[in-house]
Amino acid sequence: MIVRDTPRRRDVFLILKGSVVPRILPNIAAATLWALAVLLIDRYLIAMPHVSIAVMGVFGLSLSLFLGFRNNAAYDRWWEARKLWGKMVADLRSLAQELRIFTGKGADEAFVLDHILAFHHLHRAQLRGDRVEEDVSRWVGAETAQALLRDGNPPDAALRAVADRLREMAEGGRIDGWGQRALAERLACFPAAQAGNERLMTTPLPFVYSLLVWRATYLYCGLLPFALLDSAGWFEPLVAAVVAYVFFGLAEVTHELEHPFRDQPNGIPLRAMCRVMEIAVCHALGRPAPPRLEPVDHVLD
Amino acid sequence: MIVRDTPRRRDVFLILKGSVVPRILPNIAAATLWALAVLLIDRYLIAMPHVSIAVMGVFGLSLSLFLGFRNNAAYDRWWEARKLWGKMVADLRSLAQELRIFTGKGADEAFVLDHILAFHHLHRAQLRGDRVEEDVSRWVGAETAQALLRDGNPPDAALRAVADRLREMAEGGRIDGWGQRALAERLACFPAAQAGNERLMTTPLPFVYSLLVWRATYLYCGLLPFALLDSAGWFEPLVAAVVAYVFFGLAEVTHELEHPFRDQPNGIPLRAMCRVMEIAVCHALGRPAPPRLEPVDHVLD
Amino acid sequence: MIVRDTPRRRDVFLILKGSVVPRILPNIAAATLWALAVLLIDRYLIAMPHVSIAVMGVFGLSLSLFLGFRNNAAYDRWWEARKLWGKMVADLRSLAQELRIFTGKGADEAFVLDHILAFHHLHRAQLRGDRVEEDVSRWVGAETAQALLRDGNPPDAALRAVADRLREMAEGGRIDGWGQRALAERLACFPAAQAGNERLMTTPLPFVYSLLVWRATYLYCGLLPFALLDSAGWFEPLVAAVVAYVFFGLAEVTHELEHPFRDQPNGIPLRAMCRVMEIAVCHALGRPAPPRLEPVDHVLD
Amino acid sequence: MIVRDTPRRRDVFLILKGSVVPRILPNIAAATLWALAVLLIDRYLIAMPHVSIAVMGVFGLSLSLFLGFRNNAAYDRWWEARKLWGKMVADLRSLAQELRIFTGKGADEAFVLDHILAFHHLHRAQLRGDRVEEDVSRWVGAETAQALLRDGNPPDAALRAVADRLREMAEGGRIDGWGQRALAERLACFPAAQAGNERLMTTPLPFVYSLLVWRATYLYCGLLPFALLDSAGWFEPLVAAVVAYVFFGLAEVTHELEHPFRDQPNGIPLRAMCRVMEIAVCHALGRPAPPRLEPVDHVLD
Amino acid sequence: MIVRDTPRRRDVFLILKGSVVPRILPNIAAATLWALAVLLIDRYLIAMPHVSIAVMGVFGLSLSLFLGFRNNAAYDRWWEARKLWGKMVADLRSLAQELRIFTGKGADEAFVLDHILAFHHLHRAQLRGDRVEEDVSRWVGAETAQALLRDGNPPDAALRAVADRLREMAEGGRIDGWGQRALAERLACFPAAQAGNERLMTTPLPFVYSLLVWRATYLYCGLLPFALLDSAGWFEPLVAAVVAYVFFGLAEVTHELEHPFRDQPNGIPLRAMCRVMEIAVCHALGRPAPPRLEPVDHVLD
Incomplete structure (x- = not known):
């Protein structure tokens, strides 16, 4: 279990111990590069099909539903372990x-x-x-x-x-x-x-949820760059990176809390x-x- | 109960055992073909009435409400069975x-x-x-x-x-x-x-919920292609497939978890x-x- | 209590026993006719004021909040009765x-x-x-x-x-x-x-909630047609019917589950x-x- | 505690006993007049700055989060009192x-x-x-x-x-x-x-929540008219009134349920x-x- | 614990005791100034890249998910302490x-x-x-x-x-x-x-959540001004301040309730x-x- 005061303002982006960033760095990097590639191809090579950001909103709502549920369930398991x-x-x-x-x-x-x-x-x-x-x-x-x-x-x-x-x-x-x-x-x-x-x-949590969550997250991050072409401009890679951080980060956190007895930083x-x-x-x-x-x-x- | 480590990155789309994809494949295929048909007719035959994607957002919110509730209730039943x-x-x-x-x-x-x-x-x-x-x-x-x-x-x-x-x-x-x-x-x-x-x-969960959820999911997937005409372009069939996967997948998963004692892969x-x-x-x-x-x-x- | 297998695909829209459709049919019909009237007047008589569908999104979020809460509370009552x-x-x-x-x-x-x-x-x-x-x-x-x-x-x-x-x-x-x-x-x-x-x-659930939910649902369905003028075109009556089905259906279901001991199909x-x-x-x-x-x-x- | 059958269709807007409308009437009136003033000034005097309704959506989501939480917590207190x-x-x-x-x-x-x-x-x-x-x-x-x-x-x-x-x-x-x-x-x-x-x-619920909720509700209703200029047209005062009814109504209801032992209509x-x-x-x-x-x-x- | 009647209407913005405003004032001020700077540069110096407000909606949904979860978990801890x-x-x-x-x-x-x-x-x-x-x-x-x-x-x-x-x-x-x-x-x-x-x-709550929440809040408030350029006009600094108040306020409140035994105004x-x-x-x-x-x-x- 990580025992640490909540970081001061300026430190909040510097902490690595206890962060999931190192483990999901490949995913964030891939999402960013993919967004950059889509953007550059659309601007300088050939027009890519655009997707409305509102479509991603509908999709994102379902994804939030999954992640929210999994998050609650995983945290409940972790907290129940601590209670026991x-x-x-x-x-x-x-x-x-x-x-x-x-x-x-x-x-x-x-x-x-x-x-x-x-x-x-x-x-x-x-x-x-x-x-x-x-x-x-x-x-x-x-x-x-x-x-x-x-x-x-x-x-x-x-x-x-x-x-x-x-x-x-x-x-x-x-x-x-x-x-x-x-x-x-x-x-x-x-x-x-x-x-x-x-x-x-x-x-553990039913296996089928893990599949659904990871698959939906990958699909979402794969589709997002086409939706950002119109709506984010040159911010596109940054937005893609932030979204990947948030969604993969939450998927990773819940994966860790789901197994409260494993020998890992956030374990009991x-x-x-x-x-x-x-x-x-x-x-x-x-x-x-x-x-x-x-x-x-x-x-x- | 499926006992399996969470898949490595590259495997996540390949696993069939424990996935609901095989069972909802007809629904996904139908949704995709329907979206393709609407798109082709609109482009090459006659203009179809368009629906704003924002309408689907309002509708999708209600659907999420149902699916989220049903999901929580079904998982609670499954987990209570395991606890007992x-x-x-x-x-x-x-x-x-x-x-x-x-x-x-x-x-x-x-x-x-x-x-x-x-x-x-x-x-x-x-x-x-x-x-x-x-x-x-x-x-x-x-x-x-x-x-x-x-x-x-x-x-x-x-x-x-x-x-x-x-x-x-x-x-x-x-x-x-x-x-x-x-x-x-x-x-x-x-x-x-x-x-x-x-x-x-x-x-089981009150029967009326099952009806509401399945009916709303069908109506949603039937209406979606008209909303995607403006907002997804040639991605339309892909988006329809993904949305069908997410919504029918969740409906199917909750149906399975709702009956924790049946002789099925995710049973107790x-x-x-x-x-x-x-x-x-x-x-x-x-x-x-x-x-x-x-x-x-x-x-x- | 209704004891019935979840319907097969083609039956899902045909079942009436255990459905709330018969009881909310007047509401669905009224919402559909109202939407049709607004649409026809706007197209052929005089321009009606239009409301952005995004306004309905904001409103719909609050309504979802009410309905979601009431739904959870009513189901908890029903399930507690069964547990007792x-x-x-x-x-x-x-x-x-x-x-x-x-x-x-x-x-x-x-x-x-x-x-x-x-x-x-x-x-x-x-x-x-x-x-x-x-x-x-x-x-x-x-x-x-x-x-x-x-x-x-x-x-x-x-x-x-x-x-x-x-x-x-x-x-x-x-x-x-x-x-x-x-x-x-x-x-x-x-x-x-x-x-x-x-x-x-x-x-029962505090009376004030019932009032809030029913009033908000009526207001929502009354306002919706003006928002659909721009965003749903000739689908307007269909969308209005579906939304009325979903919102009135949920309000009706929760009303029934709220009283688990009454002599009704979904009672204990x-x-x-x-x-x-x-x-x-x-x-x-x-x-x-x-x-x-x-x-x-x-x-x- | 109010003991009353759920109202028939035509009565739902007529009931005052048990409704929170009388208590929040000043707020509703103020919100309506404010919206009307903004609309009239914008149309006939000088152009007001417009805010996109999507901004209100983002804001409204947070407000829903607060109100939803407070509502659940207040109802849990009321129900716990009844259970005790x-x-x-x-x-x-x-x-x-x-x-x-x-x-x-x-x-x-x-x-x-x-x-x-x-x-x-x-x-x-x-x-x-x-x-x-x-x-x-x-x-x-x-x-x-x-x-x-x-x-x-x-x-x-x-x-x-x-x-x-x-x-x-x-x-x-x-x-x-x-x-x-x-x-x-x-x-x-x-x-x-x-x-x-x-x-x-x-x-009671932590005081800081009451402050956050009331303040956020006031800010939301104050900002809303500028967002409705583009999206609601002459419906603006009506929409503002409905939103004020929903948000202030929920804030007021939760305030009452939060104190289940006070001598008030919804008390135990x-x-x-x-x-x-x-x-x-x-x-x-x-x-x-x-x-x-x-x-x-x-x-x- | 703060013991205080809910403020009267006109007092709701004046109360400081028990409010989190003093503690998050630097954050609110920074967010406001940053929004003002982005607005002024965009209007009078060079065009900044614009982001669609819908992107922030997708992002805001995830942030709401985090904040909502953390809020519930922190309040449950506080209330459990009081119950014990x-x-x-x-x-x-x-x-x-x-x-x-x-x-x-x-x-x-x-x-x-x-x-x-x-x-x-x-x-x-x-x-x-x-x-x-x-x-x-x-x-x-x-x-x-x-x-x-x-x-x-x-x-x-x-x-x-x-x-x-x-x-x-x-x-x-x-x-x-x-x-x-x-x-x-x-x-x-x-x-x-x-x-x-x-x-x-x-x-305490798993450390990794605190990181995720604070980081996501900072990123959100940093990105928001680019999304408000199109959608809020001269209201931009005000909207940025309100959003910062709501999100940082909630993060701060939950931080306090998470530690119910510390010697602080909202402690047990x-x-x-x-x-x-x-x-x-x-x-x-x-x-x-x-x-x-x-x-x-x-x-x-």
């Missing part, structure tokens, strides 16, 4: 609170919280392919970490270990029915968030969020807490 | 967790989880007409599968069997009040999701999701898990 | 499940479920004015049905009878605290859904949904189930 | 149900329900400044009513009395743990709804809703119920 | 209610409520950097306040103290299982709201909301309540 991880932080803190209320300090509390941390790191690996062996080992020990990673569904395995422990605690009388029920309810929040994240990861900062959880657990257990992760070159990982 | 199935995965995992906490390992746990799998396969049959006898038999045995399928509401019958078992467990003292209540609460999630899916299946991959649940149950019960279903020719079923 | 009834189906099934878990088979189960069916029929009468005495009698007997119908708030009376029964069951030891609490929680879902439905029934099929509940209860109690209601002439009641 | 009051009705009915299940008939039930009615009347006074002493006295007696009204937060005081009673009932053994918990959970719904209503009352009918609750309590307690409040001159208070 | 704080007020009142029901009056009640107040002040410090030592000391004493502020996560430390107290109360028999569970559930609401607020604080009034909670606690404990905070110069802090 925020809820996981809240549930972890509430779990620590409830352990404190129903079991008190001790080995059980530490076992549960450490395994929940392992769950989050393993879930992060599942979502983004991060290597997390070291992170997991730090909280549950190298041996358990190995065992968890060998499982078919490692984050699930961590939760199963917690469930077994809760049963053991109940059977050993270290927790009463109230606590067993409260902790079981809280524990159910984690598979729910996990399933939500898996949904966002495995189910999963490592930083796992660290927030580690700090919460350390506070709950009275251990020294590691520092928050800070953005590197304006990017929080 | 994702929630069912989460509830299944939470149920496994709660069985582990409140009953421990044993025949009860296996009975409940196997019947929940049967419920999901039977519910899939209800939604999409899949033949599921084999899938159901694998988990609850051929005899029970037959009995369930003979019931008036097979998925409901599977849940009734689980409810009876929970009562039996409580009466036999194999579960206490806490567990009985926790499992009963979790079990109530499945009829809720089932009712949601039934709602999406039986209640119910078989793959049932497999995800089977894997979760196998992990919970310590059985060897079947592999995830993979997309065949970019389509996940 | 779908939730009532789910809650009824969950209630049957919980009775099975906490009380087992017997007279208590039948009493509660039958009275919940009575509640739904009585609630339907409250929403849509249906005569339901016969339907209620079938489940709770003629005498109780009479008593319920004499009450100030009949659906509420049915729920009060269930609540009294739950207390009796608890006092008689036929249900423990867990069950009493679980069933009381479930029972609270029905007044919540009832209040939601009452809200949709008694609180309350009788069919009550039947779904009856079937669920029959399955739960092991009684023979009546058949689902089928659409008559494409209309499900 | 609807939920309070449902919670009151559920509370009556739960009292019936967990405590049975008697003085405790009446005490709790009467005080909840007092809470709602007092909350209404808090939201809308109604004088409610008489209404409160009718349910809890004049003495208690006086005491409640003397409190710093009268509705809260009524809930505190209920909470104290619940504790007393538990200590006196007149309610067990299950009931205490169920009733405490239900009781927590009322402060939640109260806080929601307070939010809507104390936090708090008195009628409190009466609905009174009727529900009377039914629950077997008392004779007062009649529903009916609209007076189409306005429900 | 409103929910915290409700949860505090419900907690007071539940303490009253399950523990009765006494030291435990005061301890819990005072620490929850400390939590809210400390959370406010976390969100907005306020100095809260004095406010915290007033409720939990100077010593405890110092200890809390020294913690790595002060608001969390306040909640941990409450959790410890609940355990102590349960072990000392001063609260039974029902109460322990009810209070633990309520206590879990505060970390949830805290995590929601942290999300809004640490995760955290101090006033903490005071509302203090008053609620004082009422619950029977202490004299401090007065509500009132707006100073129309700004509520």
